[in-house]
Amino acid sequence: MAAKTDTGARLANAILFPVVGLVLLAIALSVGLIAYTSRSADIAALNSERNLLRGSTGLQLELLAKEQEGVAVWDQAFFYARPETLSTDWLNANVGQWLYSNHGHDQTVIVSVGGEPIYNSVRGRLKAPEQAEHLLETVKPLVARARARFIASFSRLPSGLYYVERPKTGFTRSLYETGFAVFEGEPAMVSVTAIGPEMKQFLSARRPPAVLVSLKKLNPPRLAALAERSGINGLRSVPDPRKATGGAYMVLKSPRAAPLGYLAWAAENPGSAILSGVGPVLFFLAATIAGLTGLVLFYTRQNTRRLAESEARAQHAALHDSLTGLANRDFFAARFREELADWEVGKESIGVIYIDLDHFKDINDTLGHAAGDEVIREAARRLRVLVPEEATLARISGDEFALLLPGCDTRERIEQVLKRMQDRFAVPMYIGGQHLHVSLSVGAATAPEDSLSMGELLRKADIALYSAKASGRGRWAFFDIGMEEHVRTRENLAHALREAIAREKLTVVYQPQTTIDGTKVLSVEALLRWTDPDMGAISPAVFVPIAEEIGLINDLGLYVLRRACQDAAAWPHLGLAVNVSPTQFRHPRFIEDLRDTLEACAFEPTRLEIEVTESVFADNDTDILKVLTQVQKMGVRVALDDFGVGYSSLSYLRRFPFNTLKIDRSFIADLEIAPHAHAILSTIIDLGEALGMKVVAEGIETRQQAAILLRTNCDRLQGFYLSRPIPPERILEAERRLAGDEDTAAPAMISLSA
Incomplete structure (x- = not known):
């Protein structure tokens, strides 16, 4: 056991x-x-x-x-x-x-x-x-x-x-x-x-x-x-x-x-x-x-x-904009690639729309970035409720938005969306206690009509947007091949203009301003000319706006001022008038540049007269008046050019004592055809005399116009009848001709080609 x-x-x-x-x-x-x-x-x-x-x-x-x-x-x-x-x-x-x-x-x-x-x-x-x-x-x-x-x-x-x-x-x-x-x-x-x-x-x-x-x-x-x-x-x-x-x-x-x-x-x-x-x-x-x-x-x-x-x-x-909550550029590009990858022959078109808020920079500059951000957010809210459900709306950068619109059977469908946008933005925004009118400029391109490449479609939509802005803003435009050619031409002109300024290939010619009887030259006006070896003669009306757009207008203006002061050194007895663009005049270094140029050329300031138009007062007339006062304190005279065509010319004359009034050529052209033109002209001349200003009538093209002005109190004449714009080496010859030293019965036109 x-x-x-x-x-x-x-x-x-x-x-x-x-x-x-x-x-x-x-x-x-x-x-x-x-x-x-x-x-x-x-x-x-x-x-x-x-x-x-x-x-x-x-x-x-x-x-x-x-x-x-x-x-x-x-x-x-x-x-x-x-x-x-x-x-x-x-x-x-x-x-x-x-x-x-x-x-x-x-x-x-x-x-x-x-x-x-x-x-x-x-x-x-x-x-x-x-x-x-x-x-x-x-x-x-x-x-x-x-x-x-x-x-x-x-x-x-x-x-x-x-x-x-x-x-x-x-x-x-x-x-x-x-x-x-x-x-x-x-x-x-x-x-x-x-x-x-x-x-x-x-x-x-x-x-x-x-x-x-x-x-x-x-x-x-x-x-x-x-x-x-x-x-x-x-x-x-x-x-x-x-x-x-x-x-x-x-x-x-x-x-x-x-x-x-x-x-x-x-x-x-x-x-x-x-x-x-x-x-x-x-x-x-x-x-x-x-x-x-x-x-x-x-x-x-x-x-x-x-x-x-x-x-x-x-x-x-990473794929959405932090300010508006909309898709960002990366998300938009990804959706774009998906739509293009799914597209097949026979399918409906894909619309690509670029949207830009007009004059948004002015809002930022005047009201501040906080108000600008609120404008962006309100624009995003309005656009979000307007676009179709299948569309992709993105904020690309700053005040630019992009819309991907698939399934567009006709262009009219895109235009319906664009019209709703424009109608909605016609209603003012209430920002910072005030109503702001913010309009849209829109450019559109479609696949496959314009391209099947994402980069090309975006580029062409951007070109169309540029065309819409150039046509006056607050509107839309669809891409066409003519726009691309226009952009390419402007790019070529812009590049050639940069080269011309850098290599000093631009020329300055001068048009005399004479006494009322046309016999003595008192002053000359500097005028810019450009002849490109490939494109030929190019009008200032074409290349000056391009210079404004690409930020060269200040360089261009300083180029003319410097050349004119250098040339005018040979005529110490004559005054010199130089036009200044509004953009150049608003440049923060304008006064310094003007002073430096006069000192570098050893040019007497009292001989110089700068000509400005009323458009310089478009933004802040108080600051502009301060600059004009500084110019006069330097001894430089100031002329109001194209007087009479603006709606507020008299208010400017009241606030600032210009030295000279230049009567717009439209009043001179009407002297021989309009019954009241002579009375209006005499009133303007009397006004200038009453304010102690010299009066210059420009655009004199006929003997009859000169004869009419001879019976007025006008101080100076300028125009083709007296002399065309001429190169600097012909100025003394023009003086002798107008003075009667040469065998001529009346003032004859002096040609640049002569």
């Missing part, structure tokens, strides 16, 4: 010990597995939270750079931040205070092209620039990289000039660098953006830019918002990582890679929660393990869902 018992015991032990061992081993393995799983889950959750926080922080840094873009990529900021045109007051009002009031930037610093601080404000209040030196020393690597990116973005043209090539895609069009610094003893986000022009500007050499440095302190409200976006709890700033619980912290490094602070938060630690729940109840190990496994899976699923949602948000942000 005892033997059987021992045998049974041995058998039981043989069975029990292994089973117990297996159970113990299973329990040990289970505990170890649970502990391992718990620790792994804690680490995974912590890494997930850290990655989410890092991604959210990166998005905030990009958003900070995006906020800077509105004032950094701006012609006026580029101008007023240059050493020669530095205006701290302007920068304070339009950069520092604007960034603080609209985006909450705590500190704004502008570094000049030479690398020293020229502007500093803290929370919108102007501070001494040298107080920002400590910050600039910290972010010096960011400043250096932003400047280097700007310089590297210069592209060289065949002419040898450079222009800045901005990013064509991406979150911003600016060239920037981001990082972290310390502000008031706490970590802060920093963005450094190169200040550059909005449009392409052509420079003779690559130059470093001024840079805009903006800073946002990571204060509790911003940390709370960052925590909410990242899906973490209790985010705070700590000086020492040892104060972070469970290693839940992220180091913030300065641009020099030195730690400057830490962001700590309350980690979820799902694994530890599981382990603490099942430790005391090993008896229910199996059930607990199953439950814990389910809990781990639940937490994993939650974290995965958060990651998926974050990725979806990031993907949406």
Whole structure:
């Protein structure tokens, strides 16, 4: 019996010990597995939270750079931040205070092209620039990289000039660098953006830019918002990582890679929660393990869902415009490619429509960027409800929108959509407490009629948009081949004009202004002429508007002024009249350019008379009147050209004492046919005499016109009857002829070809 018992015991032990061992081993393995799983889950959750926080922080840094873009990529900021045109007051009002009031930037610093601080404000209040030196020393690597990116973005043209090539895609069009610094003893986000022009500007050499440095302190409200976006709890700033619980912290490094602070938060630690729940109840190990496994899976699923949602948000942000919520250029291009890939012969056409808000820059300049942004948002809302459901509406850039309209069976269907747009925008927008009338210019192209290439269709729609604007704005145009030829011709003319100015291939001719009896030359008017070797003679009515459009009008005007002053040095007894375009007159350096030219040519200012038309008063007559006053203080005389054709000529005469009135040629042409023309002409002459102004009648083409004017109090005559415009070497000959030194019975026309 005892033997059987021992045998049974041995058998039981043989069975029990292994089973117990297996159970113990299973329990040990289970505990170890649970502990391992718990620790792994804690680490995974912590890494997930850290990655989410890092991604959210990166998005905030990009958003900070995006906020800077509105004032950094701006012609006026580029101008007023240059050493020669530095205006701290302007920068304070339009950069520092604007960034603080609209985006909450705590500190704004502008570094000049030479690398020293020229502007500093803290929370919108102007501070001494040298107080920002400590910050600039910290972010010096960011400043250096932003400047280097700007310089590297210069592209060289065949002419040898450079222009800045901005990013064509991406979150911003600016060239920037981001990082972290310390502000008031706490970590802060920093963005450094190169200040550059909005449009392409052509420079003779690559130059470093001024840079805009903006800073946002990571204060509790911003940390709370960052925590909410990242899906973490209790985010705070700590000086020492040892104060972070469970290693839940992220180091913030300065641009020099030195730690400057830490962001700590309350980690979820799902694994530890599981382990603490099942430790005391090993008896229910199996059930607990199953439950814990389910809990781990639940937490994993939650974290995965958060990651998926974050990725979806990031993907949406990458394909949509942040201001309007519309598709962006990348999304539009992708939809365009899909539609073209699905198109087959026999299918309906695909319409591509470019939309541009007319005079949007004027709204930005007069009402500010905030009002401009609201106009963009309101335009997007109106367009969104007007376009068909199957269409794709996108904001391409600035005030430009694009519409992809598939399934267009006829052009009339596209025109119906365009008409609804124009009708809707005929209703004023209520922006900033006032009603704004914002019209649209629209260009359209269709596939397959115009092309099956995405690039070609977009280009042709853009050409049609240009044609619509050229025809008067507030209208639409469909592409046709004649537009392309017109654009190509204008491009050729623009290129040839640049070459002509650069190589001084333009000529200046002069038309005399004589005494009332036509016998003595008192002054000459400089007139520009251009004869291209390939295109022949080109009228100023053609190339002057092109110079306005491509930004060459100031160079063109200075070219005429310089040549005229050089030529007129040979006639010290004669006055010189030079026309100044409205665009040239409004240029901020006009007074300096005028003074420099007179000094360089050693030309007496009292001999010069600049001629302006009423159109110079179109924008801000107060500023224009100040410039005119400065011109007169220099000794230069001012003439109002084409007097009588504007609706408000008399109001200008009342506010500004012009030296000379030039009667428009239309009044002279009517002298021999209109019964009241003589009376009107006499009234204008008497008005000029009463105001103490010299009066010049231009456009004298017949002996009868000259005879009529001889009986008036007009001071000077000018026209083909007396002399055509002539080259400078013929001026003295024209004087002798008009004085009667040559054998002529009456003034004869002097031809340029003679």
